[in-house]
Amino acid sequence: MVREGSVSAAAKELRIAQPSLSNQLRKLEARVGVELFARSAGGMTLTPAGRIFLDGVETIPTQFRAAVANAVRAEHNWSIGVCSGVPSHVIELVERALERQARDAMGTSASIELRSAGSTRQATLLEHGELSFGLARLPLDNDRLVAAQVWREELGVVVGKHHPFAAGPTVTWSQLVTQRLLWFDTAKAPLYASSLLTALHAAGWAPDLVVADTSRHILFQHLLQTNPDLVSLRPRSAIEPDPILQWKSISDGPALEERLGLTAMQGTGYAEIVQRAAVASGWLPGI
Template identity: 45%
Template structure:
């Protein structure tokens, strides 16, 4: 007897109990799902991943590099997907690809499928959950350790024992919303504020920013200075996409305080480049919490000349309304993190 036959027999005997509104309604849902599944039997999940990657990358060549397959192979797979859908999904040009109206409709309907399937597998699987965590540039190692310890001790399936496994991966904050929606990461670590709808946040660190400079810098010998002193310095800052929201609000706040800083964007992912830029550029300073650089022998930290300096708030984020959001809320309560709903 098949699982469906067994379930149907229980329903007919008046013993169906699947936690749904009623047996007849549940029967309709299952039968409709069977029909839908039969209609898409020849679809392959990897084609959805290929499609989503091309949408995000903007070109087939860039998507092929991310997927680690050849460009001709990826182009062929996309053509097969378009043939199966029965409509062109992309407009191809020398500048890259754009979605057709049909492609936009297809994207709107399928972009939640990978995350839904991942959630379904997680709900049924007894094995420890593996969570991928996107990390924006410049996050201190001790913050990563704190997040690792907090989340790895939590399971999304209450009542089961064991620990979740976390895999940290670099991801610009600007990309993390899309990565979360597509199920490519379960959590992200970003600087607040960040313009991102449908996510919840848990603040792990909230610290005042101060001025960081090389020990050889002319201002390093002084314990205090004025906004006029800083106005002659360039500010080592974040590249586009690394910290949207934070990268805009902090310079605006500094300007209101008296420092209209000239920004010097540098890749924040590599600490060595950060230190090297400060050591080799005489009029360059940076902003960091004191704890982030106090063990770096080549740098010094000084407070800003204000009683209300800008602050750095590092937060863990995840999609609202799902299981990971509930986990993040529970972890925040246990570890004293400030949980922020949408």
């Protein structure tokens, strides 16, 4: 209201109803016990008391962010949300990088807890402070997060050992046209899902999607082993070694890849840790 000069202009800028903002102002003035604004036909200006009040509260956001950052530096227990299918060596890589940050940059140690959560769910938990970090597939569709790309790897075709593709060393795009694709709940990683499907369509494959919860590897194995026209797309390191499944590269046309990123909420101490870890580890920024 100070910047816009009126309740109506401020309400428009904040995208809330004018009566609601007027009511909030009345409650604030009642709580403080003085008039904060002088009203006139030309608009609203701060009273002397309002100016003193504004000078006092303007520092609160900075103080709050500093308090959060200090709390993070003292915190020993960090939680990481991990989406399904992340290779164990990538999780270990992230854990080591965070432990180095705790030890070298903050002079403390970190106890790290892993929690299973899809990319979309991670964003909600990060925003509510229920997770410290997320480990999710890129790209993300949330501009409130900062991310560093910690891993990238070629996507290949995964089949059961009795699948017709199992006998060959590679798979071609023309062979995939006859196959259904084992898929996941798109809501868990919508931007990653749409970008991958776009790449498949560009390569000439518009597969029928078989949506299933494959967070349990035994179910993932069973579906691929018992369906001779069903394949999945995964990085090789997420599959091998596996006595039941086989990984095949796509030998022609555009290559596919999976990118994984370490994320945190912008403006938090955790975001600062992600950025420092990225510099120390040579990770690329990425959303």
